[in-house]
Amino acid sequence: MPKRKKSSKTDAAQKGWAKRLLRLKVNGEIKEVATETSKTLLEVLREDLNLTGTKHGCELGECGTCTVLINGDAVLSCLVLGVESEDAEIVTVEGLMRDSQPHPLQRAFADLGATQCGYCIPGILLTAKVLLDKNPHPTRDEVREALSGNLCRCTGYTKILEAVELAARGEEGQ
Amino acid sequence: MRKKAFSVIGKPLRKVDAMAKCTGDTRYADDIELPRMLYAKLLRSPYPHARIRSIHTERAAQLEGVSAVITGKDLPEKFGIMPSTQDEEALAVEKVRYVGDPVAAVAASSEALAEQALTLIDVDYEILKPVLSIEEALASKEESERIHSWNRRANIQKAVSFEFGDVVVGFARADEIFEDTFFFQGNTHLPMEQYCAMAQYGPQDKLTLWSSTQTPHYLHRALSKVLGLPMSRIRVIATPVGGGFGGKSDPFSHEICVAKLAMITGRPVKITLTREESFYVHRGRHPVKMWVKTGVKKDGTLQAMHFRSFLDGGGYSSYGLATVYYTGALQTVTYKLPAYKFEGVRLFTNKPPCGPKRGHGTPQPRFALEVQLDKIAEKLGIDPIDLRLKQLVDPNSITVNGLRISTTGLRECIEKVAARADWKKKFHQLPYGRGIGFAASSYISGAGLPIYRNEMPHSGVQIRLDRGGGITVFCGSIDIGQGSDSILAYAVAEEFGIDPADIRVVTADTDLTPVDLGSYSSRVTVMTGNAAIQACGKLKEILLPVAGEALELPVDDLEMAEGQLRSRSYPKRAISFAECVEKAEGKFGTLGATGSYSPPKHPANFKGSGVGPTPSYSYTTSIVELSCDPETADIKLHKIWIAHDCGRAFNPLLVEGQVEGSVYMALGEVLMEEQVFRKSGLHKYPSILEYKSPTTLETPPIETILVETDDPEGPFGAKEAGQGPLLPVIPAVANALYDAIGVRIDEIPITPDKILRALEGRLKSVSVPWFDFPPPIKWQPGDGVGVQQKS
Numbered sequence: 021m022p023k024r025k026k027s028s029k030t031d032a033a034q035k036g037w038a039k040r041l042l043r044l045k046v047n048g049e050i051k052e053v054a055t056e057t058s059k060t061l062l063e064v065l066r067e068d069l070n071l072t073g074t075k076h077g078c079e080l081g082e083c084g085t086c087t088v089l090i091n092g093d094a095v096l097s098c099l100v101l102g103v104e105s106e107d108a109e110i111v112t113v114e115g116l117m118r119d120s121q122p123h124p125l126q127r128a129f130a131d132l133g134a135t136q137c138g139y140c141i142p143g144i145l146l147t148a149k150v151l152l153d154k155n156p157h158p159t160r161d162e163v164r165e166a167l168s169g170n171l172c173r174c175t176g177y178t179k180i181l182e183a184v185e186l187a188a189r190g191e192e193g194q
Numbered sequence: 195m196r197k198k199a200f201s202v203i204g205k206p207l208r209k210v211d212a213m214a215k216c217t218g219d220t221r222y223a224d225d226i227e228l229p230r231m232l233y234a235k236l237l238r239s240p241y242p243h244a245r246i247r248s249i250h251t252e253r254a255a256q257l258e259g260v261s262a263v264i265t266g267k268d269l270p271e272k273f274g275i276m277p278s279t280q281d282e283e284a285l286a287v288e289k290v291r292y293v294g295d296p297v298a299a300v301a302a303s304s305e306a307l308a309e310q311a312l313t314l315i316d317v318d319y320e321i322l323k324p325v326l327s328i329e330e331a332l333a334s335k336e337e338s339e340r341i342h343s344w345n346r347r348a349n350i351q352k353a354v355s356f357e358f359g360d361v362v363v364g365f366a367r368a369d370e371i372f373e374d375t376f377f378f379q380g381n382t383h384l385p386m387e388q389y390c391a392m393a394q395y396g397p398q399d400k401l402t403l404w405s406s407t408q409t410p411h412y413l414h415r416a417l418s419k420v421l422g423l424p425m426s427r428i429r430v431i432a433t434p435v436g437g438g439f440g441g442k443s444d445p446f447s448h449e450i451c452v453a454k455l456a457m458i459t460g461r462p463v464k465i466t467l468t469r470e471e472s473f474y475v476h477r478g479r480h481p482v483k484m485w486v487k488t489g490v491k492k493d494g495t496l497q498a499m500h501f502r503s504f505l506d507g508g509g510y511s512s513y514g515l516a517t518v519y520y521t522g523a524l525q526t527v528t529y530k531l532p533a534y535k536f537e538g539v540r541l542f543t544n545k546p547p548c549g550p551k552r553g554h555g556t557p558q559p560r561f562a563l564e565v566q567l568d569k570i571a572e573k574l575g576i577d578p579i580d581l582r583l584k585q586l587v588d589p590n591s592i593t594v595n596g597l598r599i600s601t602t603g604l605r606e607c608i609e610k611v612a613a614r615a616d617w618k619k620k621f622h623q624l625p626y627g628r629g630i631g632f633a634a635s636s637y638i639s640g641a642g643l644p645i646y647r648n649e650m651p652h653s654g655v656q657i658r659l660d661r662g663g664g665i666t667v668f669c670g671s672i673d674i675g676q677g678s679d680s681i682l683a684y685a686v687a688e689e690f691g692i693d694p695a696d697i698r699v700v701t702a703d704t705d706l707t708p709v710d711l712g713s714y715s716s717r718v719t720v721m722t723g724n725a726a727i728q729a730c731g732k733l734k735e736i737l738l739p740v741a742g743e744a745l746e747l748p749v750d751d752l753e754m755a756e757g758q759l760r761s762r763s764y765p766k767r768a769i770s771f772a773e774c775v776e777k778a779e780g781k782f783g784t785l786g787a788t789g790s791y792s793p794p795k796h797p798a799n800f801k802g803s804g805v806g807p808t809p810s811y812s813y814t815t816s817i818v819e820l821s822c823d824p825e826t827a828d829i830k831l832h833k834i835w836i837a838h839d840c841g842r843a844f845n846p847l848l849v850e851g852q853v854e855g856s857v858y859m860a861l862g863e864v865l866m867e868e869q870v871f872r873k874s875g876l877h878k879y880p881s882i883l884e885y886k887s888p889t890t891l892e893t894p895p896i897e898t899i900l901v902e903t904d905d906p907e908g909p910f911g912a913k914e915a916g917q918g919p920l921l922p923v924i925p926a927v928a929n930a931l932y933d934a935i936g937v938r939i940d941e942i943p944i945t946p947d948k949i950l951r952a953l954e955g956r957l958k959s960v961s962v963p964w965f966d967f968p969p970p971i972k973w974q975p976g977d978g979v980g981v982q983q984k985s
């Protein structure tokens with residue numbers, strides 16, 4: 021394997037980068053956590069807040085599995101630092117349920133068999149939520165376009181696209 | 195009599211874990227944290243082929259926060275998935291054989307520290323000439339080019355040769371003989387979840403290993419061998435696998451290293467490989483060069499085939515012994531073939547080891563076979579579908595190489611897919627630039643033999659009945675997303691006439707669950723399903739008489755349905771399942787039963803006949819419609835139709851999901867995915883961005899048609915669905931491209947550069963090397979093709 025450039029993490033360990041008290045608003049709750057300023061939001065969520073529903077498939081911004089919502093936008097949490105996310109509204113997959121009721125997207129994904137291994141699903145659900153929040157009745161092509169940054173190696177996407185459409189239709193009826 | 199009306203089977207139910215996967219509750223390996231946990235990292239070779247002169251770990255060990263550093267000396271015992279080719283070391287002892295081969299492992303208090311410690315390990319390598327291609331491996335003469343020393347001829351891992359029926363006579367009978375060469379480039383699984391394992395060594399001198407693995411049982415055995423611990427002291431827990439596709443089926447270095455590090459430090463140790471490392475760990479599709487000679491009558495019927503395959507195996511054996519056989523085993527189970535010769539050889543090269551990927555060794559020959567049939571049909575002026583319809587294998591027959599076919603839905607698959615795609619109207623009739631192509635295939639529903647020779651069942655299920663009617667099903671199977679946990683719940687729910695939601699499923703934990711061999715070879719539904727049905731049968735023998743006594747009814751009149759045991763004739767006379775369980779427990783004590791399953795014995799008994807047999811073969815057909823712009827060679831897929839004989843759909847949603855996922859994976863392989871290496875042995879595309887795979891935008895609409903044949907060997911008639919549907923899609927794309935623009939690309943992946951070269955007449959045909967194969971093992975198949983079995 022090629023000699024790696026020392027990653028920022030190694031530098032951090034060497035230089036003993038300072039910890040800082042972060043104040044994050046995640047899934048509607050204020051969380052305070054003392055952590056390295058070099059940590060990505062993904063790392064802060066998973067390692068410091070134990071919100072392991074957010075996944076990682078590359079930590080380079082290439083796969084979409086780490087998607088979370090920041091102020092209503094889908095963001096790759098591996099490309100954002102924890103310190104950059106203060107004062108923002110962060111939503112992870114754990115925050116999709118409302119009053120212990122599944123979100124219509126979660127119901128639709130479960131009902132249509134859109135989850136196989138499930139590893140890509142948290143990121144896809146959040147990306148789809150942004151789409152439906154902005155465009156409640158997307159066409160199939162709009163759904164494709166919106167989800168094109170979220171890789172899924174299991175499903176062939178067909179049932180995922182159908183599930184997003186089912187959720188969109190379901191909301192209409194409410 | 196087999197029950198035909200089902201209450202659970204065939205229904206589009208939710209998977210038992212569907213909601214947990216939508217809420218983030220599913221705990222994958224890397225989601226587990228333990229108190230006092232350490233983090234491990236592996237130091238990997240930067241050279242494809244080198245001798246290790248020395249390794250100095252002192253500086254790393256002295257770094258504050260580092261708890262342990264190990265090298266090959268600490269884990270000298272060799273291992274490997276196949277008992278006869280144990281050529282892997284957890285950490286290389288004398289030699290490294292590919293870029294990425296692990297040489298040392300560190301456990302430290304953080305990942306960053308472990309990574310820093312790696313930079314303080316000094317390895318002195320003597321660089322050797324790397325062997326990087328099939329041709330170079332075949333030409334290896336010098337001792338320094340030899341990658342392993344255990345095999346007889348330098349860099350030849352395994353060469354096999356068979357002759358079934360009389361090939362000379364077959365070719366003599368033929369009116370036309372076709373000879374073609376093909377190349378299928380390697381590609382990798384790319385599961386979204388990277389490899390991850392964690393180990394804990396407890397105060398009772400017991401080891402627990404959590405891992406994202408498809409084969410916890412084989413891992414259990416390998417750990418015991420390498421660590422020198424009895425299996426009774428080791429517990430392997432396979433965590434829900436975030437995508438496998440065959441890539442998590444070997445015992446791996448990182449799993450063994452965290453176990454050893456946990457034993458040394460007495461603390462839990464976790465390792466998560468990076469995406470780049472996952473590309474180097476690989477074990478994916480073998481690059482295969484193929485030469486096919488086929489003799490046919492003027493009417494297109496096959497008379498004889500001679501098939502040669504050359505597999506580029508990478509640095510270690512892995513599953514390669516099975517793979518080389520698989521490149522020759524299943525040519526015979528789709529169309530009648532009276533005479534067949536197969537020669538195959540797997541080579542060692544200084545690249546990441548190849549192994550099983552969805553379809554294990556059969557997508558490559560299937561591509562060659564189905565493209566050649568398309569060429570034959572064209573030359574003879576026969577519609578390619580009609581050509582195949584003339585010569586489908588018969589149900590209840592034995593093939594020329596001794597494989598037993600039970601049911602086949604191939605004809606129905608062909609007819610349905612052709613009708614839906616409007617084949618007759620489109621084939622040869624679409625405007626230049628647009629085309630349609632067809633291919634068919636078949637696959638095993640589970641390997642007939644286990645990986646290590648033994649007489650024990652392939653799958654075991656244990657069922658415990660609780661007071662209150664609760665049911666817990668224990669099985670060693672591991673859910674890799676295909677839904678194997680749900681399959682257990684559905685089978686038991688169907689047998690007991692209860693709601694699957696009332697069943698708890700406990701799987702993939704070697705301390706708790708009976709052995710199941712693992713999620714490979716498309717075996718899980720057939721084998722765990724049958725084992726579960728057997729366990730239910732034993733419990734029914736207890737429950738039905740108890741209910742009969744309570745209801746004062748003969749057992750013959752009883753059925754289990756809607757959570758009750760009740761009279762068939764007067765359904766109102768009923769006792770609830772829960773009440774019956776309590777009465778039975780009162781009478782007999784604690785209630786539980788086990789069931790097991792082993793595949794039927796196969797008819798052939800020559801050396802090498804163990805690869806290919808299966809309880810039943812699945813069949814698939816696919817039609818692809820696409821456009822190709824002759825200026826840019828850009829391909830646009832319009833639609834894929836696919837029909838799959840799944841025996842019976844346990845749950846149509848899950849079967850469709852397997853079919854759609856297979857189509858998707860096939861499209862990635864045929865159009866873009868490549869695992870290729872530079873002269874330095876480095877991967878050309880070791881990231882998700884560079885290793886192109888289809889997104890939502892490249893995946894076309896897929897129309898799935900399920901065909902049910904009610905196979906007698908399958909649980910409720912089911913066959914496999916997870917791998918077979920990948921096979922026909924790849925050649926169907928190649929055939930559609932030919933229909934569109936009139937060029938044949940006999941090399942996978944079919945990329946724009948190759949298409950443009952072909953359009954300009956500059957694409958060379960695939961060169962296949964010469965090799966002196968061993969004399970064939972000859973085997974005569976009884977009466978030949980289509981032997982009718984007594985039913």
Ligand code: FES
Nearest residue numbers: 079081082084098
């Ligand atoms: S982990 Fe892959 S995009 Fe963030």
Ligand code: FES
Nearest residue numbers: 137138172173174
């Ligand atoms: S469900 Fe496995 S990656 Fe999408």
